[in-house]
Amino acid sequence: MAFIPIILSGGSGTRLWPVSRRSKPKQFLCFGSDRSLFQNTVLRCRSAVFDARPIVVGSDDHRFLLAEDLLEIGIEADILLEPEARNSCAAIVAGCLQARRRSPDAKVLVLAADHFIPDAGAFAEAVERVKKDVDAGRLVTFGVKPTQPSTAYGYILPGEPLAVACNVERFVEKPIRDIARAYVADGYLWNSGNFAFRADVLLEEVDRHEPNVVKAVSDAFDTATRDLDFLRLDPESFRAAPSIAFDNAVMERTAQAAVMPVNYDWSDVGSWDAVGGTVGSDEDGNAIIGSGMVMDGRNNLVHSEGRLTAAIGVDDMVVVATRDCVLVTPKHRAEEVKVLVFRLQEEERPEANESLKIFRPWGNYERLDIDDGYQVKRIVVKPGGILSLQKHRFRAEHWVVVQGHPEVEINGAVQTLDPNQSIYVPLGAVHRLSNRGREPVVLIEIQTGTYLGEDDIIRLEDTYNRVAPKEGQAA
Structure with missing residues (x-):
């Protein structure tokens, strides 16, 4: 029987701020590849060793990012949504319950969604080799032979x-x-945090050491609801699960723990210093991602989104530039970015969690400018994307089409616009924007009004079954 991959995608990736933020954490980002870390994790499990349909356990906030990434690579999966994070033990139990629903004798492979393993063949070979120990009831973790005395891993x-x-x-x-x-x-x-075991053995061991986790997650699973392509775990039941890491809950306490030594390259991409190991570097050891340049410097990492970022005469530094933030730190202090993000959150800085580009099930929008009484956004609606039917209490909108042919509905009147055309949406008008074409629609939205927050939406209908908007939620 093939291993069913259970891919855990609930992390927030704060150590790779400002590129990784809560709105789009690191598992959905690309480093040294044209695929995201999540996509590469899924594609790593495509040989005969693995079941063709993985189980993905992720955050409700990221459900459409998960679905979009899977759609891009043409892979179907069972997607389980956690109403809130309760650490890895609860997520693994949920995945194992789904695996047992598919097969009572299921063997599973638990993988973090954001790890870097470039040699998929060596990875599959290692998984194949542990079958005997897994069949014998062992809980196997994959231990990576260290390449250096790192302080970043257990x-x-x-x-x-x-x-x-x-x-x-x-x-x-x-x-x-x-x-x-x-x-x-x-x-x-090194403890890689990836595991292989029989689902029934895992559930027995968790029940032995942390029975409240199994009880809460089982109740949440039994009362889960289907929403489009997602299985939503029941919020009230799931929140009763103790928040505990799987290593602490089971692996450090069970008599069934085993470790499979592996030689393949592996990284949890847990800091900006680690990112440098996933991309190529020049003869001076400088790794450049995006538009960057280093002069008279060695062993630096420069990551720049769009703008040219240059460094002169510096060594062993990390420089990360986005449209709204710049991070500069010595490599040996890159782990402290997580602490920096915590301080930004304490000060309620929006940059801590939200980037200027926000992803939605219909596409994305990016804030270009904001001041008293107005805001300018660039909106991209993917083919087939439909914004909710809605109205606003405090703002009017003016749309200018840059690309594509959007269908616009305002107070029941429907028309299709062409590039270079524009339309005005008065305050209080019931409106909707759709892309019925085969290419993305790109438009510039100019908002004017007394309040421009994303919670100024009265949603009347929604293709994606989203609830009425709350603070911070967009169309």
Whole structure:
């Protein structure tokens, strides 16, 4: 029986701010590839070792990003939506319940959606090899042979050999550098956080060590509701699950833990320093993503979205530029970006969580300018995309078509616009924008009014079954 991939996609990716933000975290970003980390994780599981239909456990906030990424690569999946994050143990239990619904004897492979493993063949071979230990009831984690004494990962000490894998002698948390150096010398492995096991064995072990997790998630699964292509776990039941990491809940306590040593390249892309390892570098060790240049400098990472970003005479630095933020940090302090984001959140800076480009099921919009009484946006509606039928209490809108042929409905009157045409949407008018064509619609929206917040929407109908808008929600 093939392994059913369970892909966990609930992370917020704060350590890669400002490119990764809560509205579009790192699993949906591309580093050294034309595919997102999530897409590459799914595509890594396409050989005969894996079931062709993965299970994806993700955030309700990212449901349409998940669906769009899967659609782009032509893969269908079971998508389970968590109403809120309850850490990895609850997510894995939900995935295993879905796997057992498909097959009582299901074997599963639990993968983080945002890891970098370039050698898909070596990865599939390692998964194939652990089948004997998985069939014997072992909970197998994949331990990566360290390439350096990193302080960014937890470590595992392998013990007595099993059929293929080894018993786990010891789990340890992220160490300081001197201790990490000793661990590498003593044969410890990096804890990759990816697992293989039988779904029934996993559920028994979680029930033994954290029964409240199994009870809450089972109740949420049994009362889940179907919404378009998604399975929504029941919010009230799911929130009763203790928030605990799978390693802490099970792997550090079970007698069934095993580790499979692997040699393939692996990274959790957990910091900007790690991003440099996923892309090529020049002869001076400088990695450039986007429009960047380094003069008289070595071992730098420059990531720039759109604008030219240049550095002179600096070494071992990270420079990240977006339209609204610039980050500069020494590489050895790149892990502290997470702390910076926390401070920005405490100060309620919108840049902490939201980028200027916001993704919606119908496409995206990007804020170009804002001041008292007006706001300018660039709106892209993908083919087949339909905004909700809505009206506003405090603002009027003027749309200028740049590309495509949008269908516009205003107070019941419908017309199709061409490039260079424009239309006015008065305050309070019931309106809708649709793209019935085969190319994206691009338009410039100019809002004017006394209040321009995204929660100024009275939604009347919605193709995507979204609820009435709340603060921060858009069309």
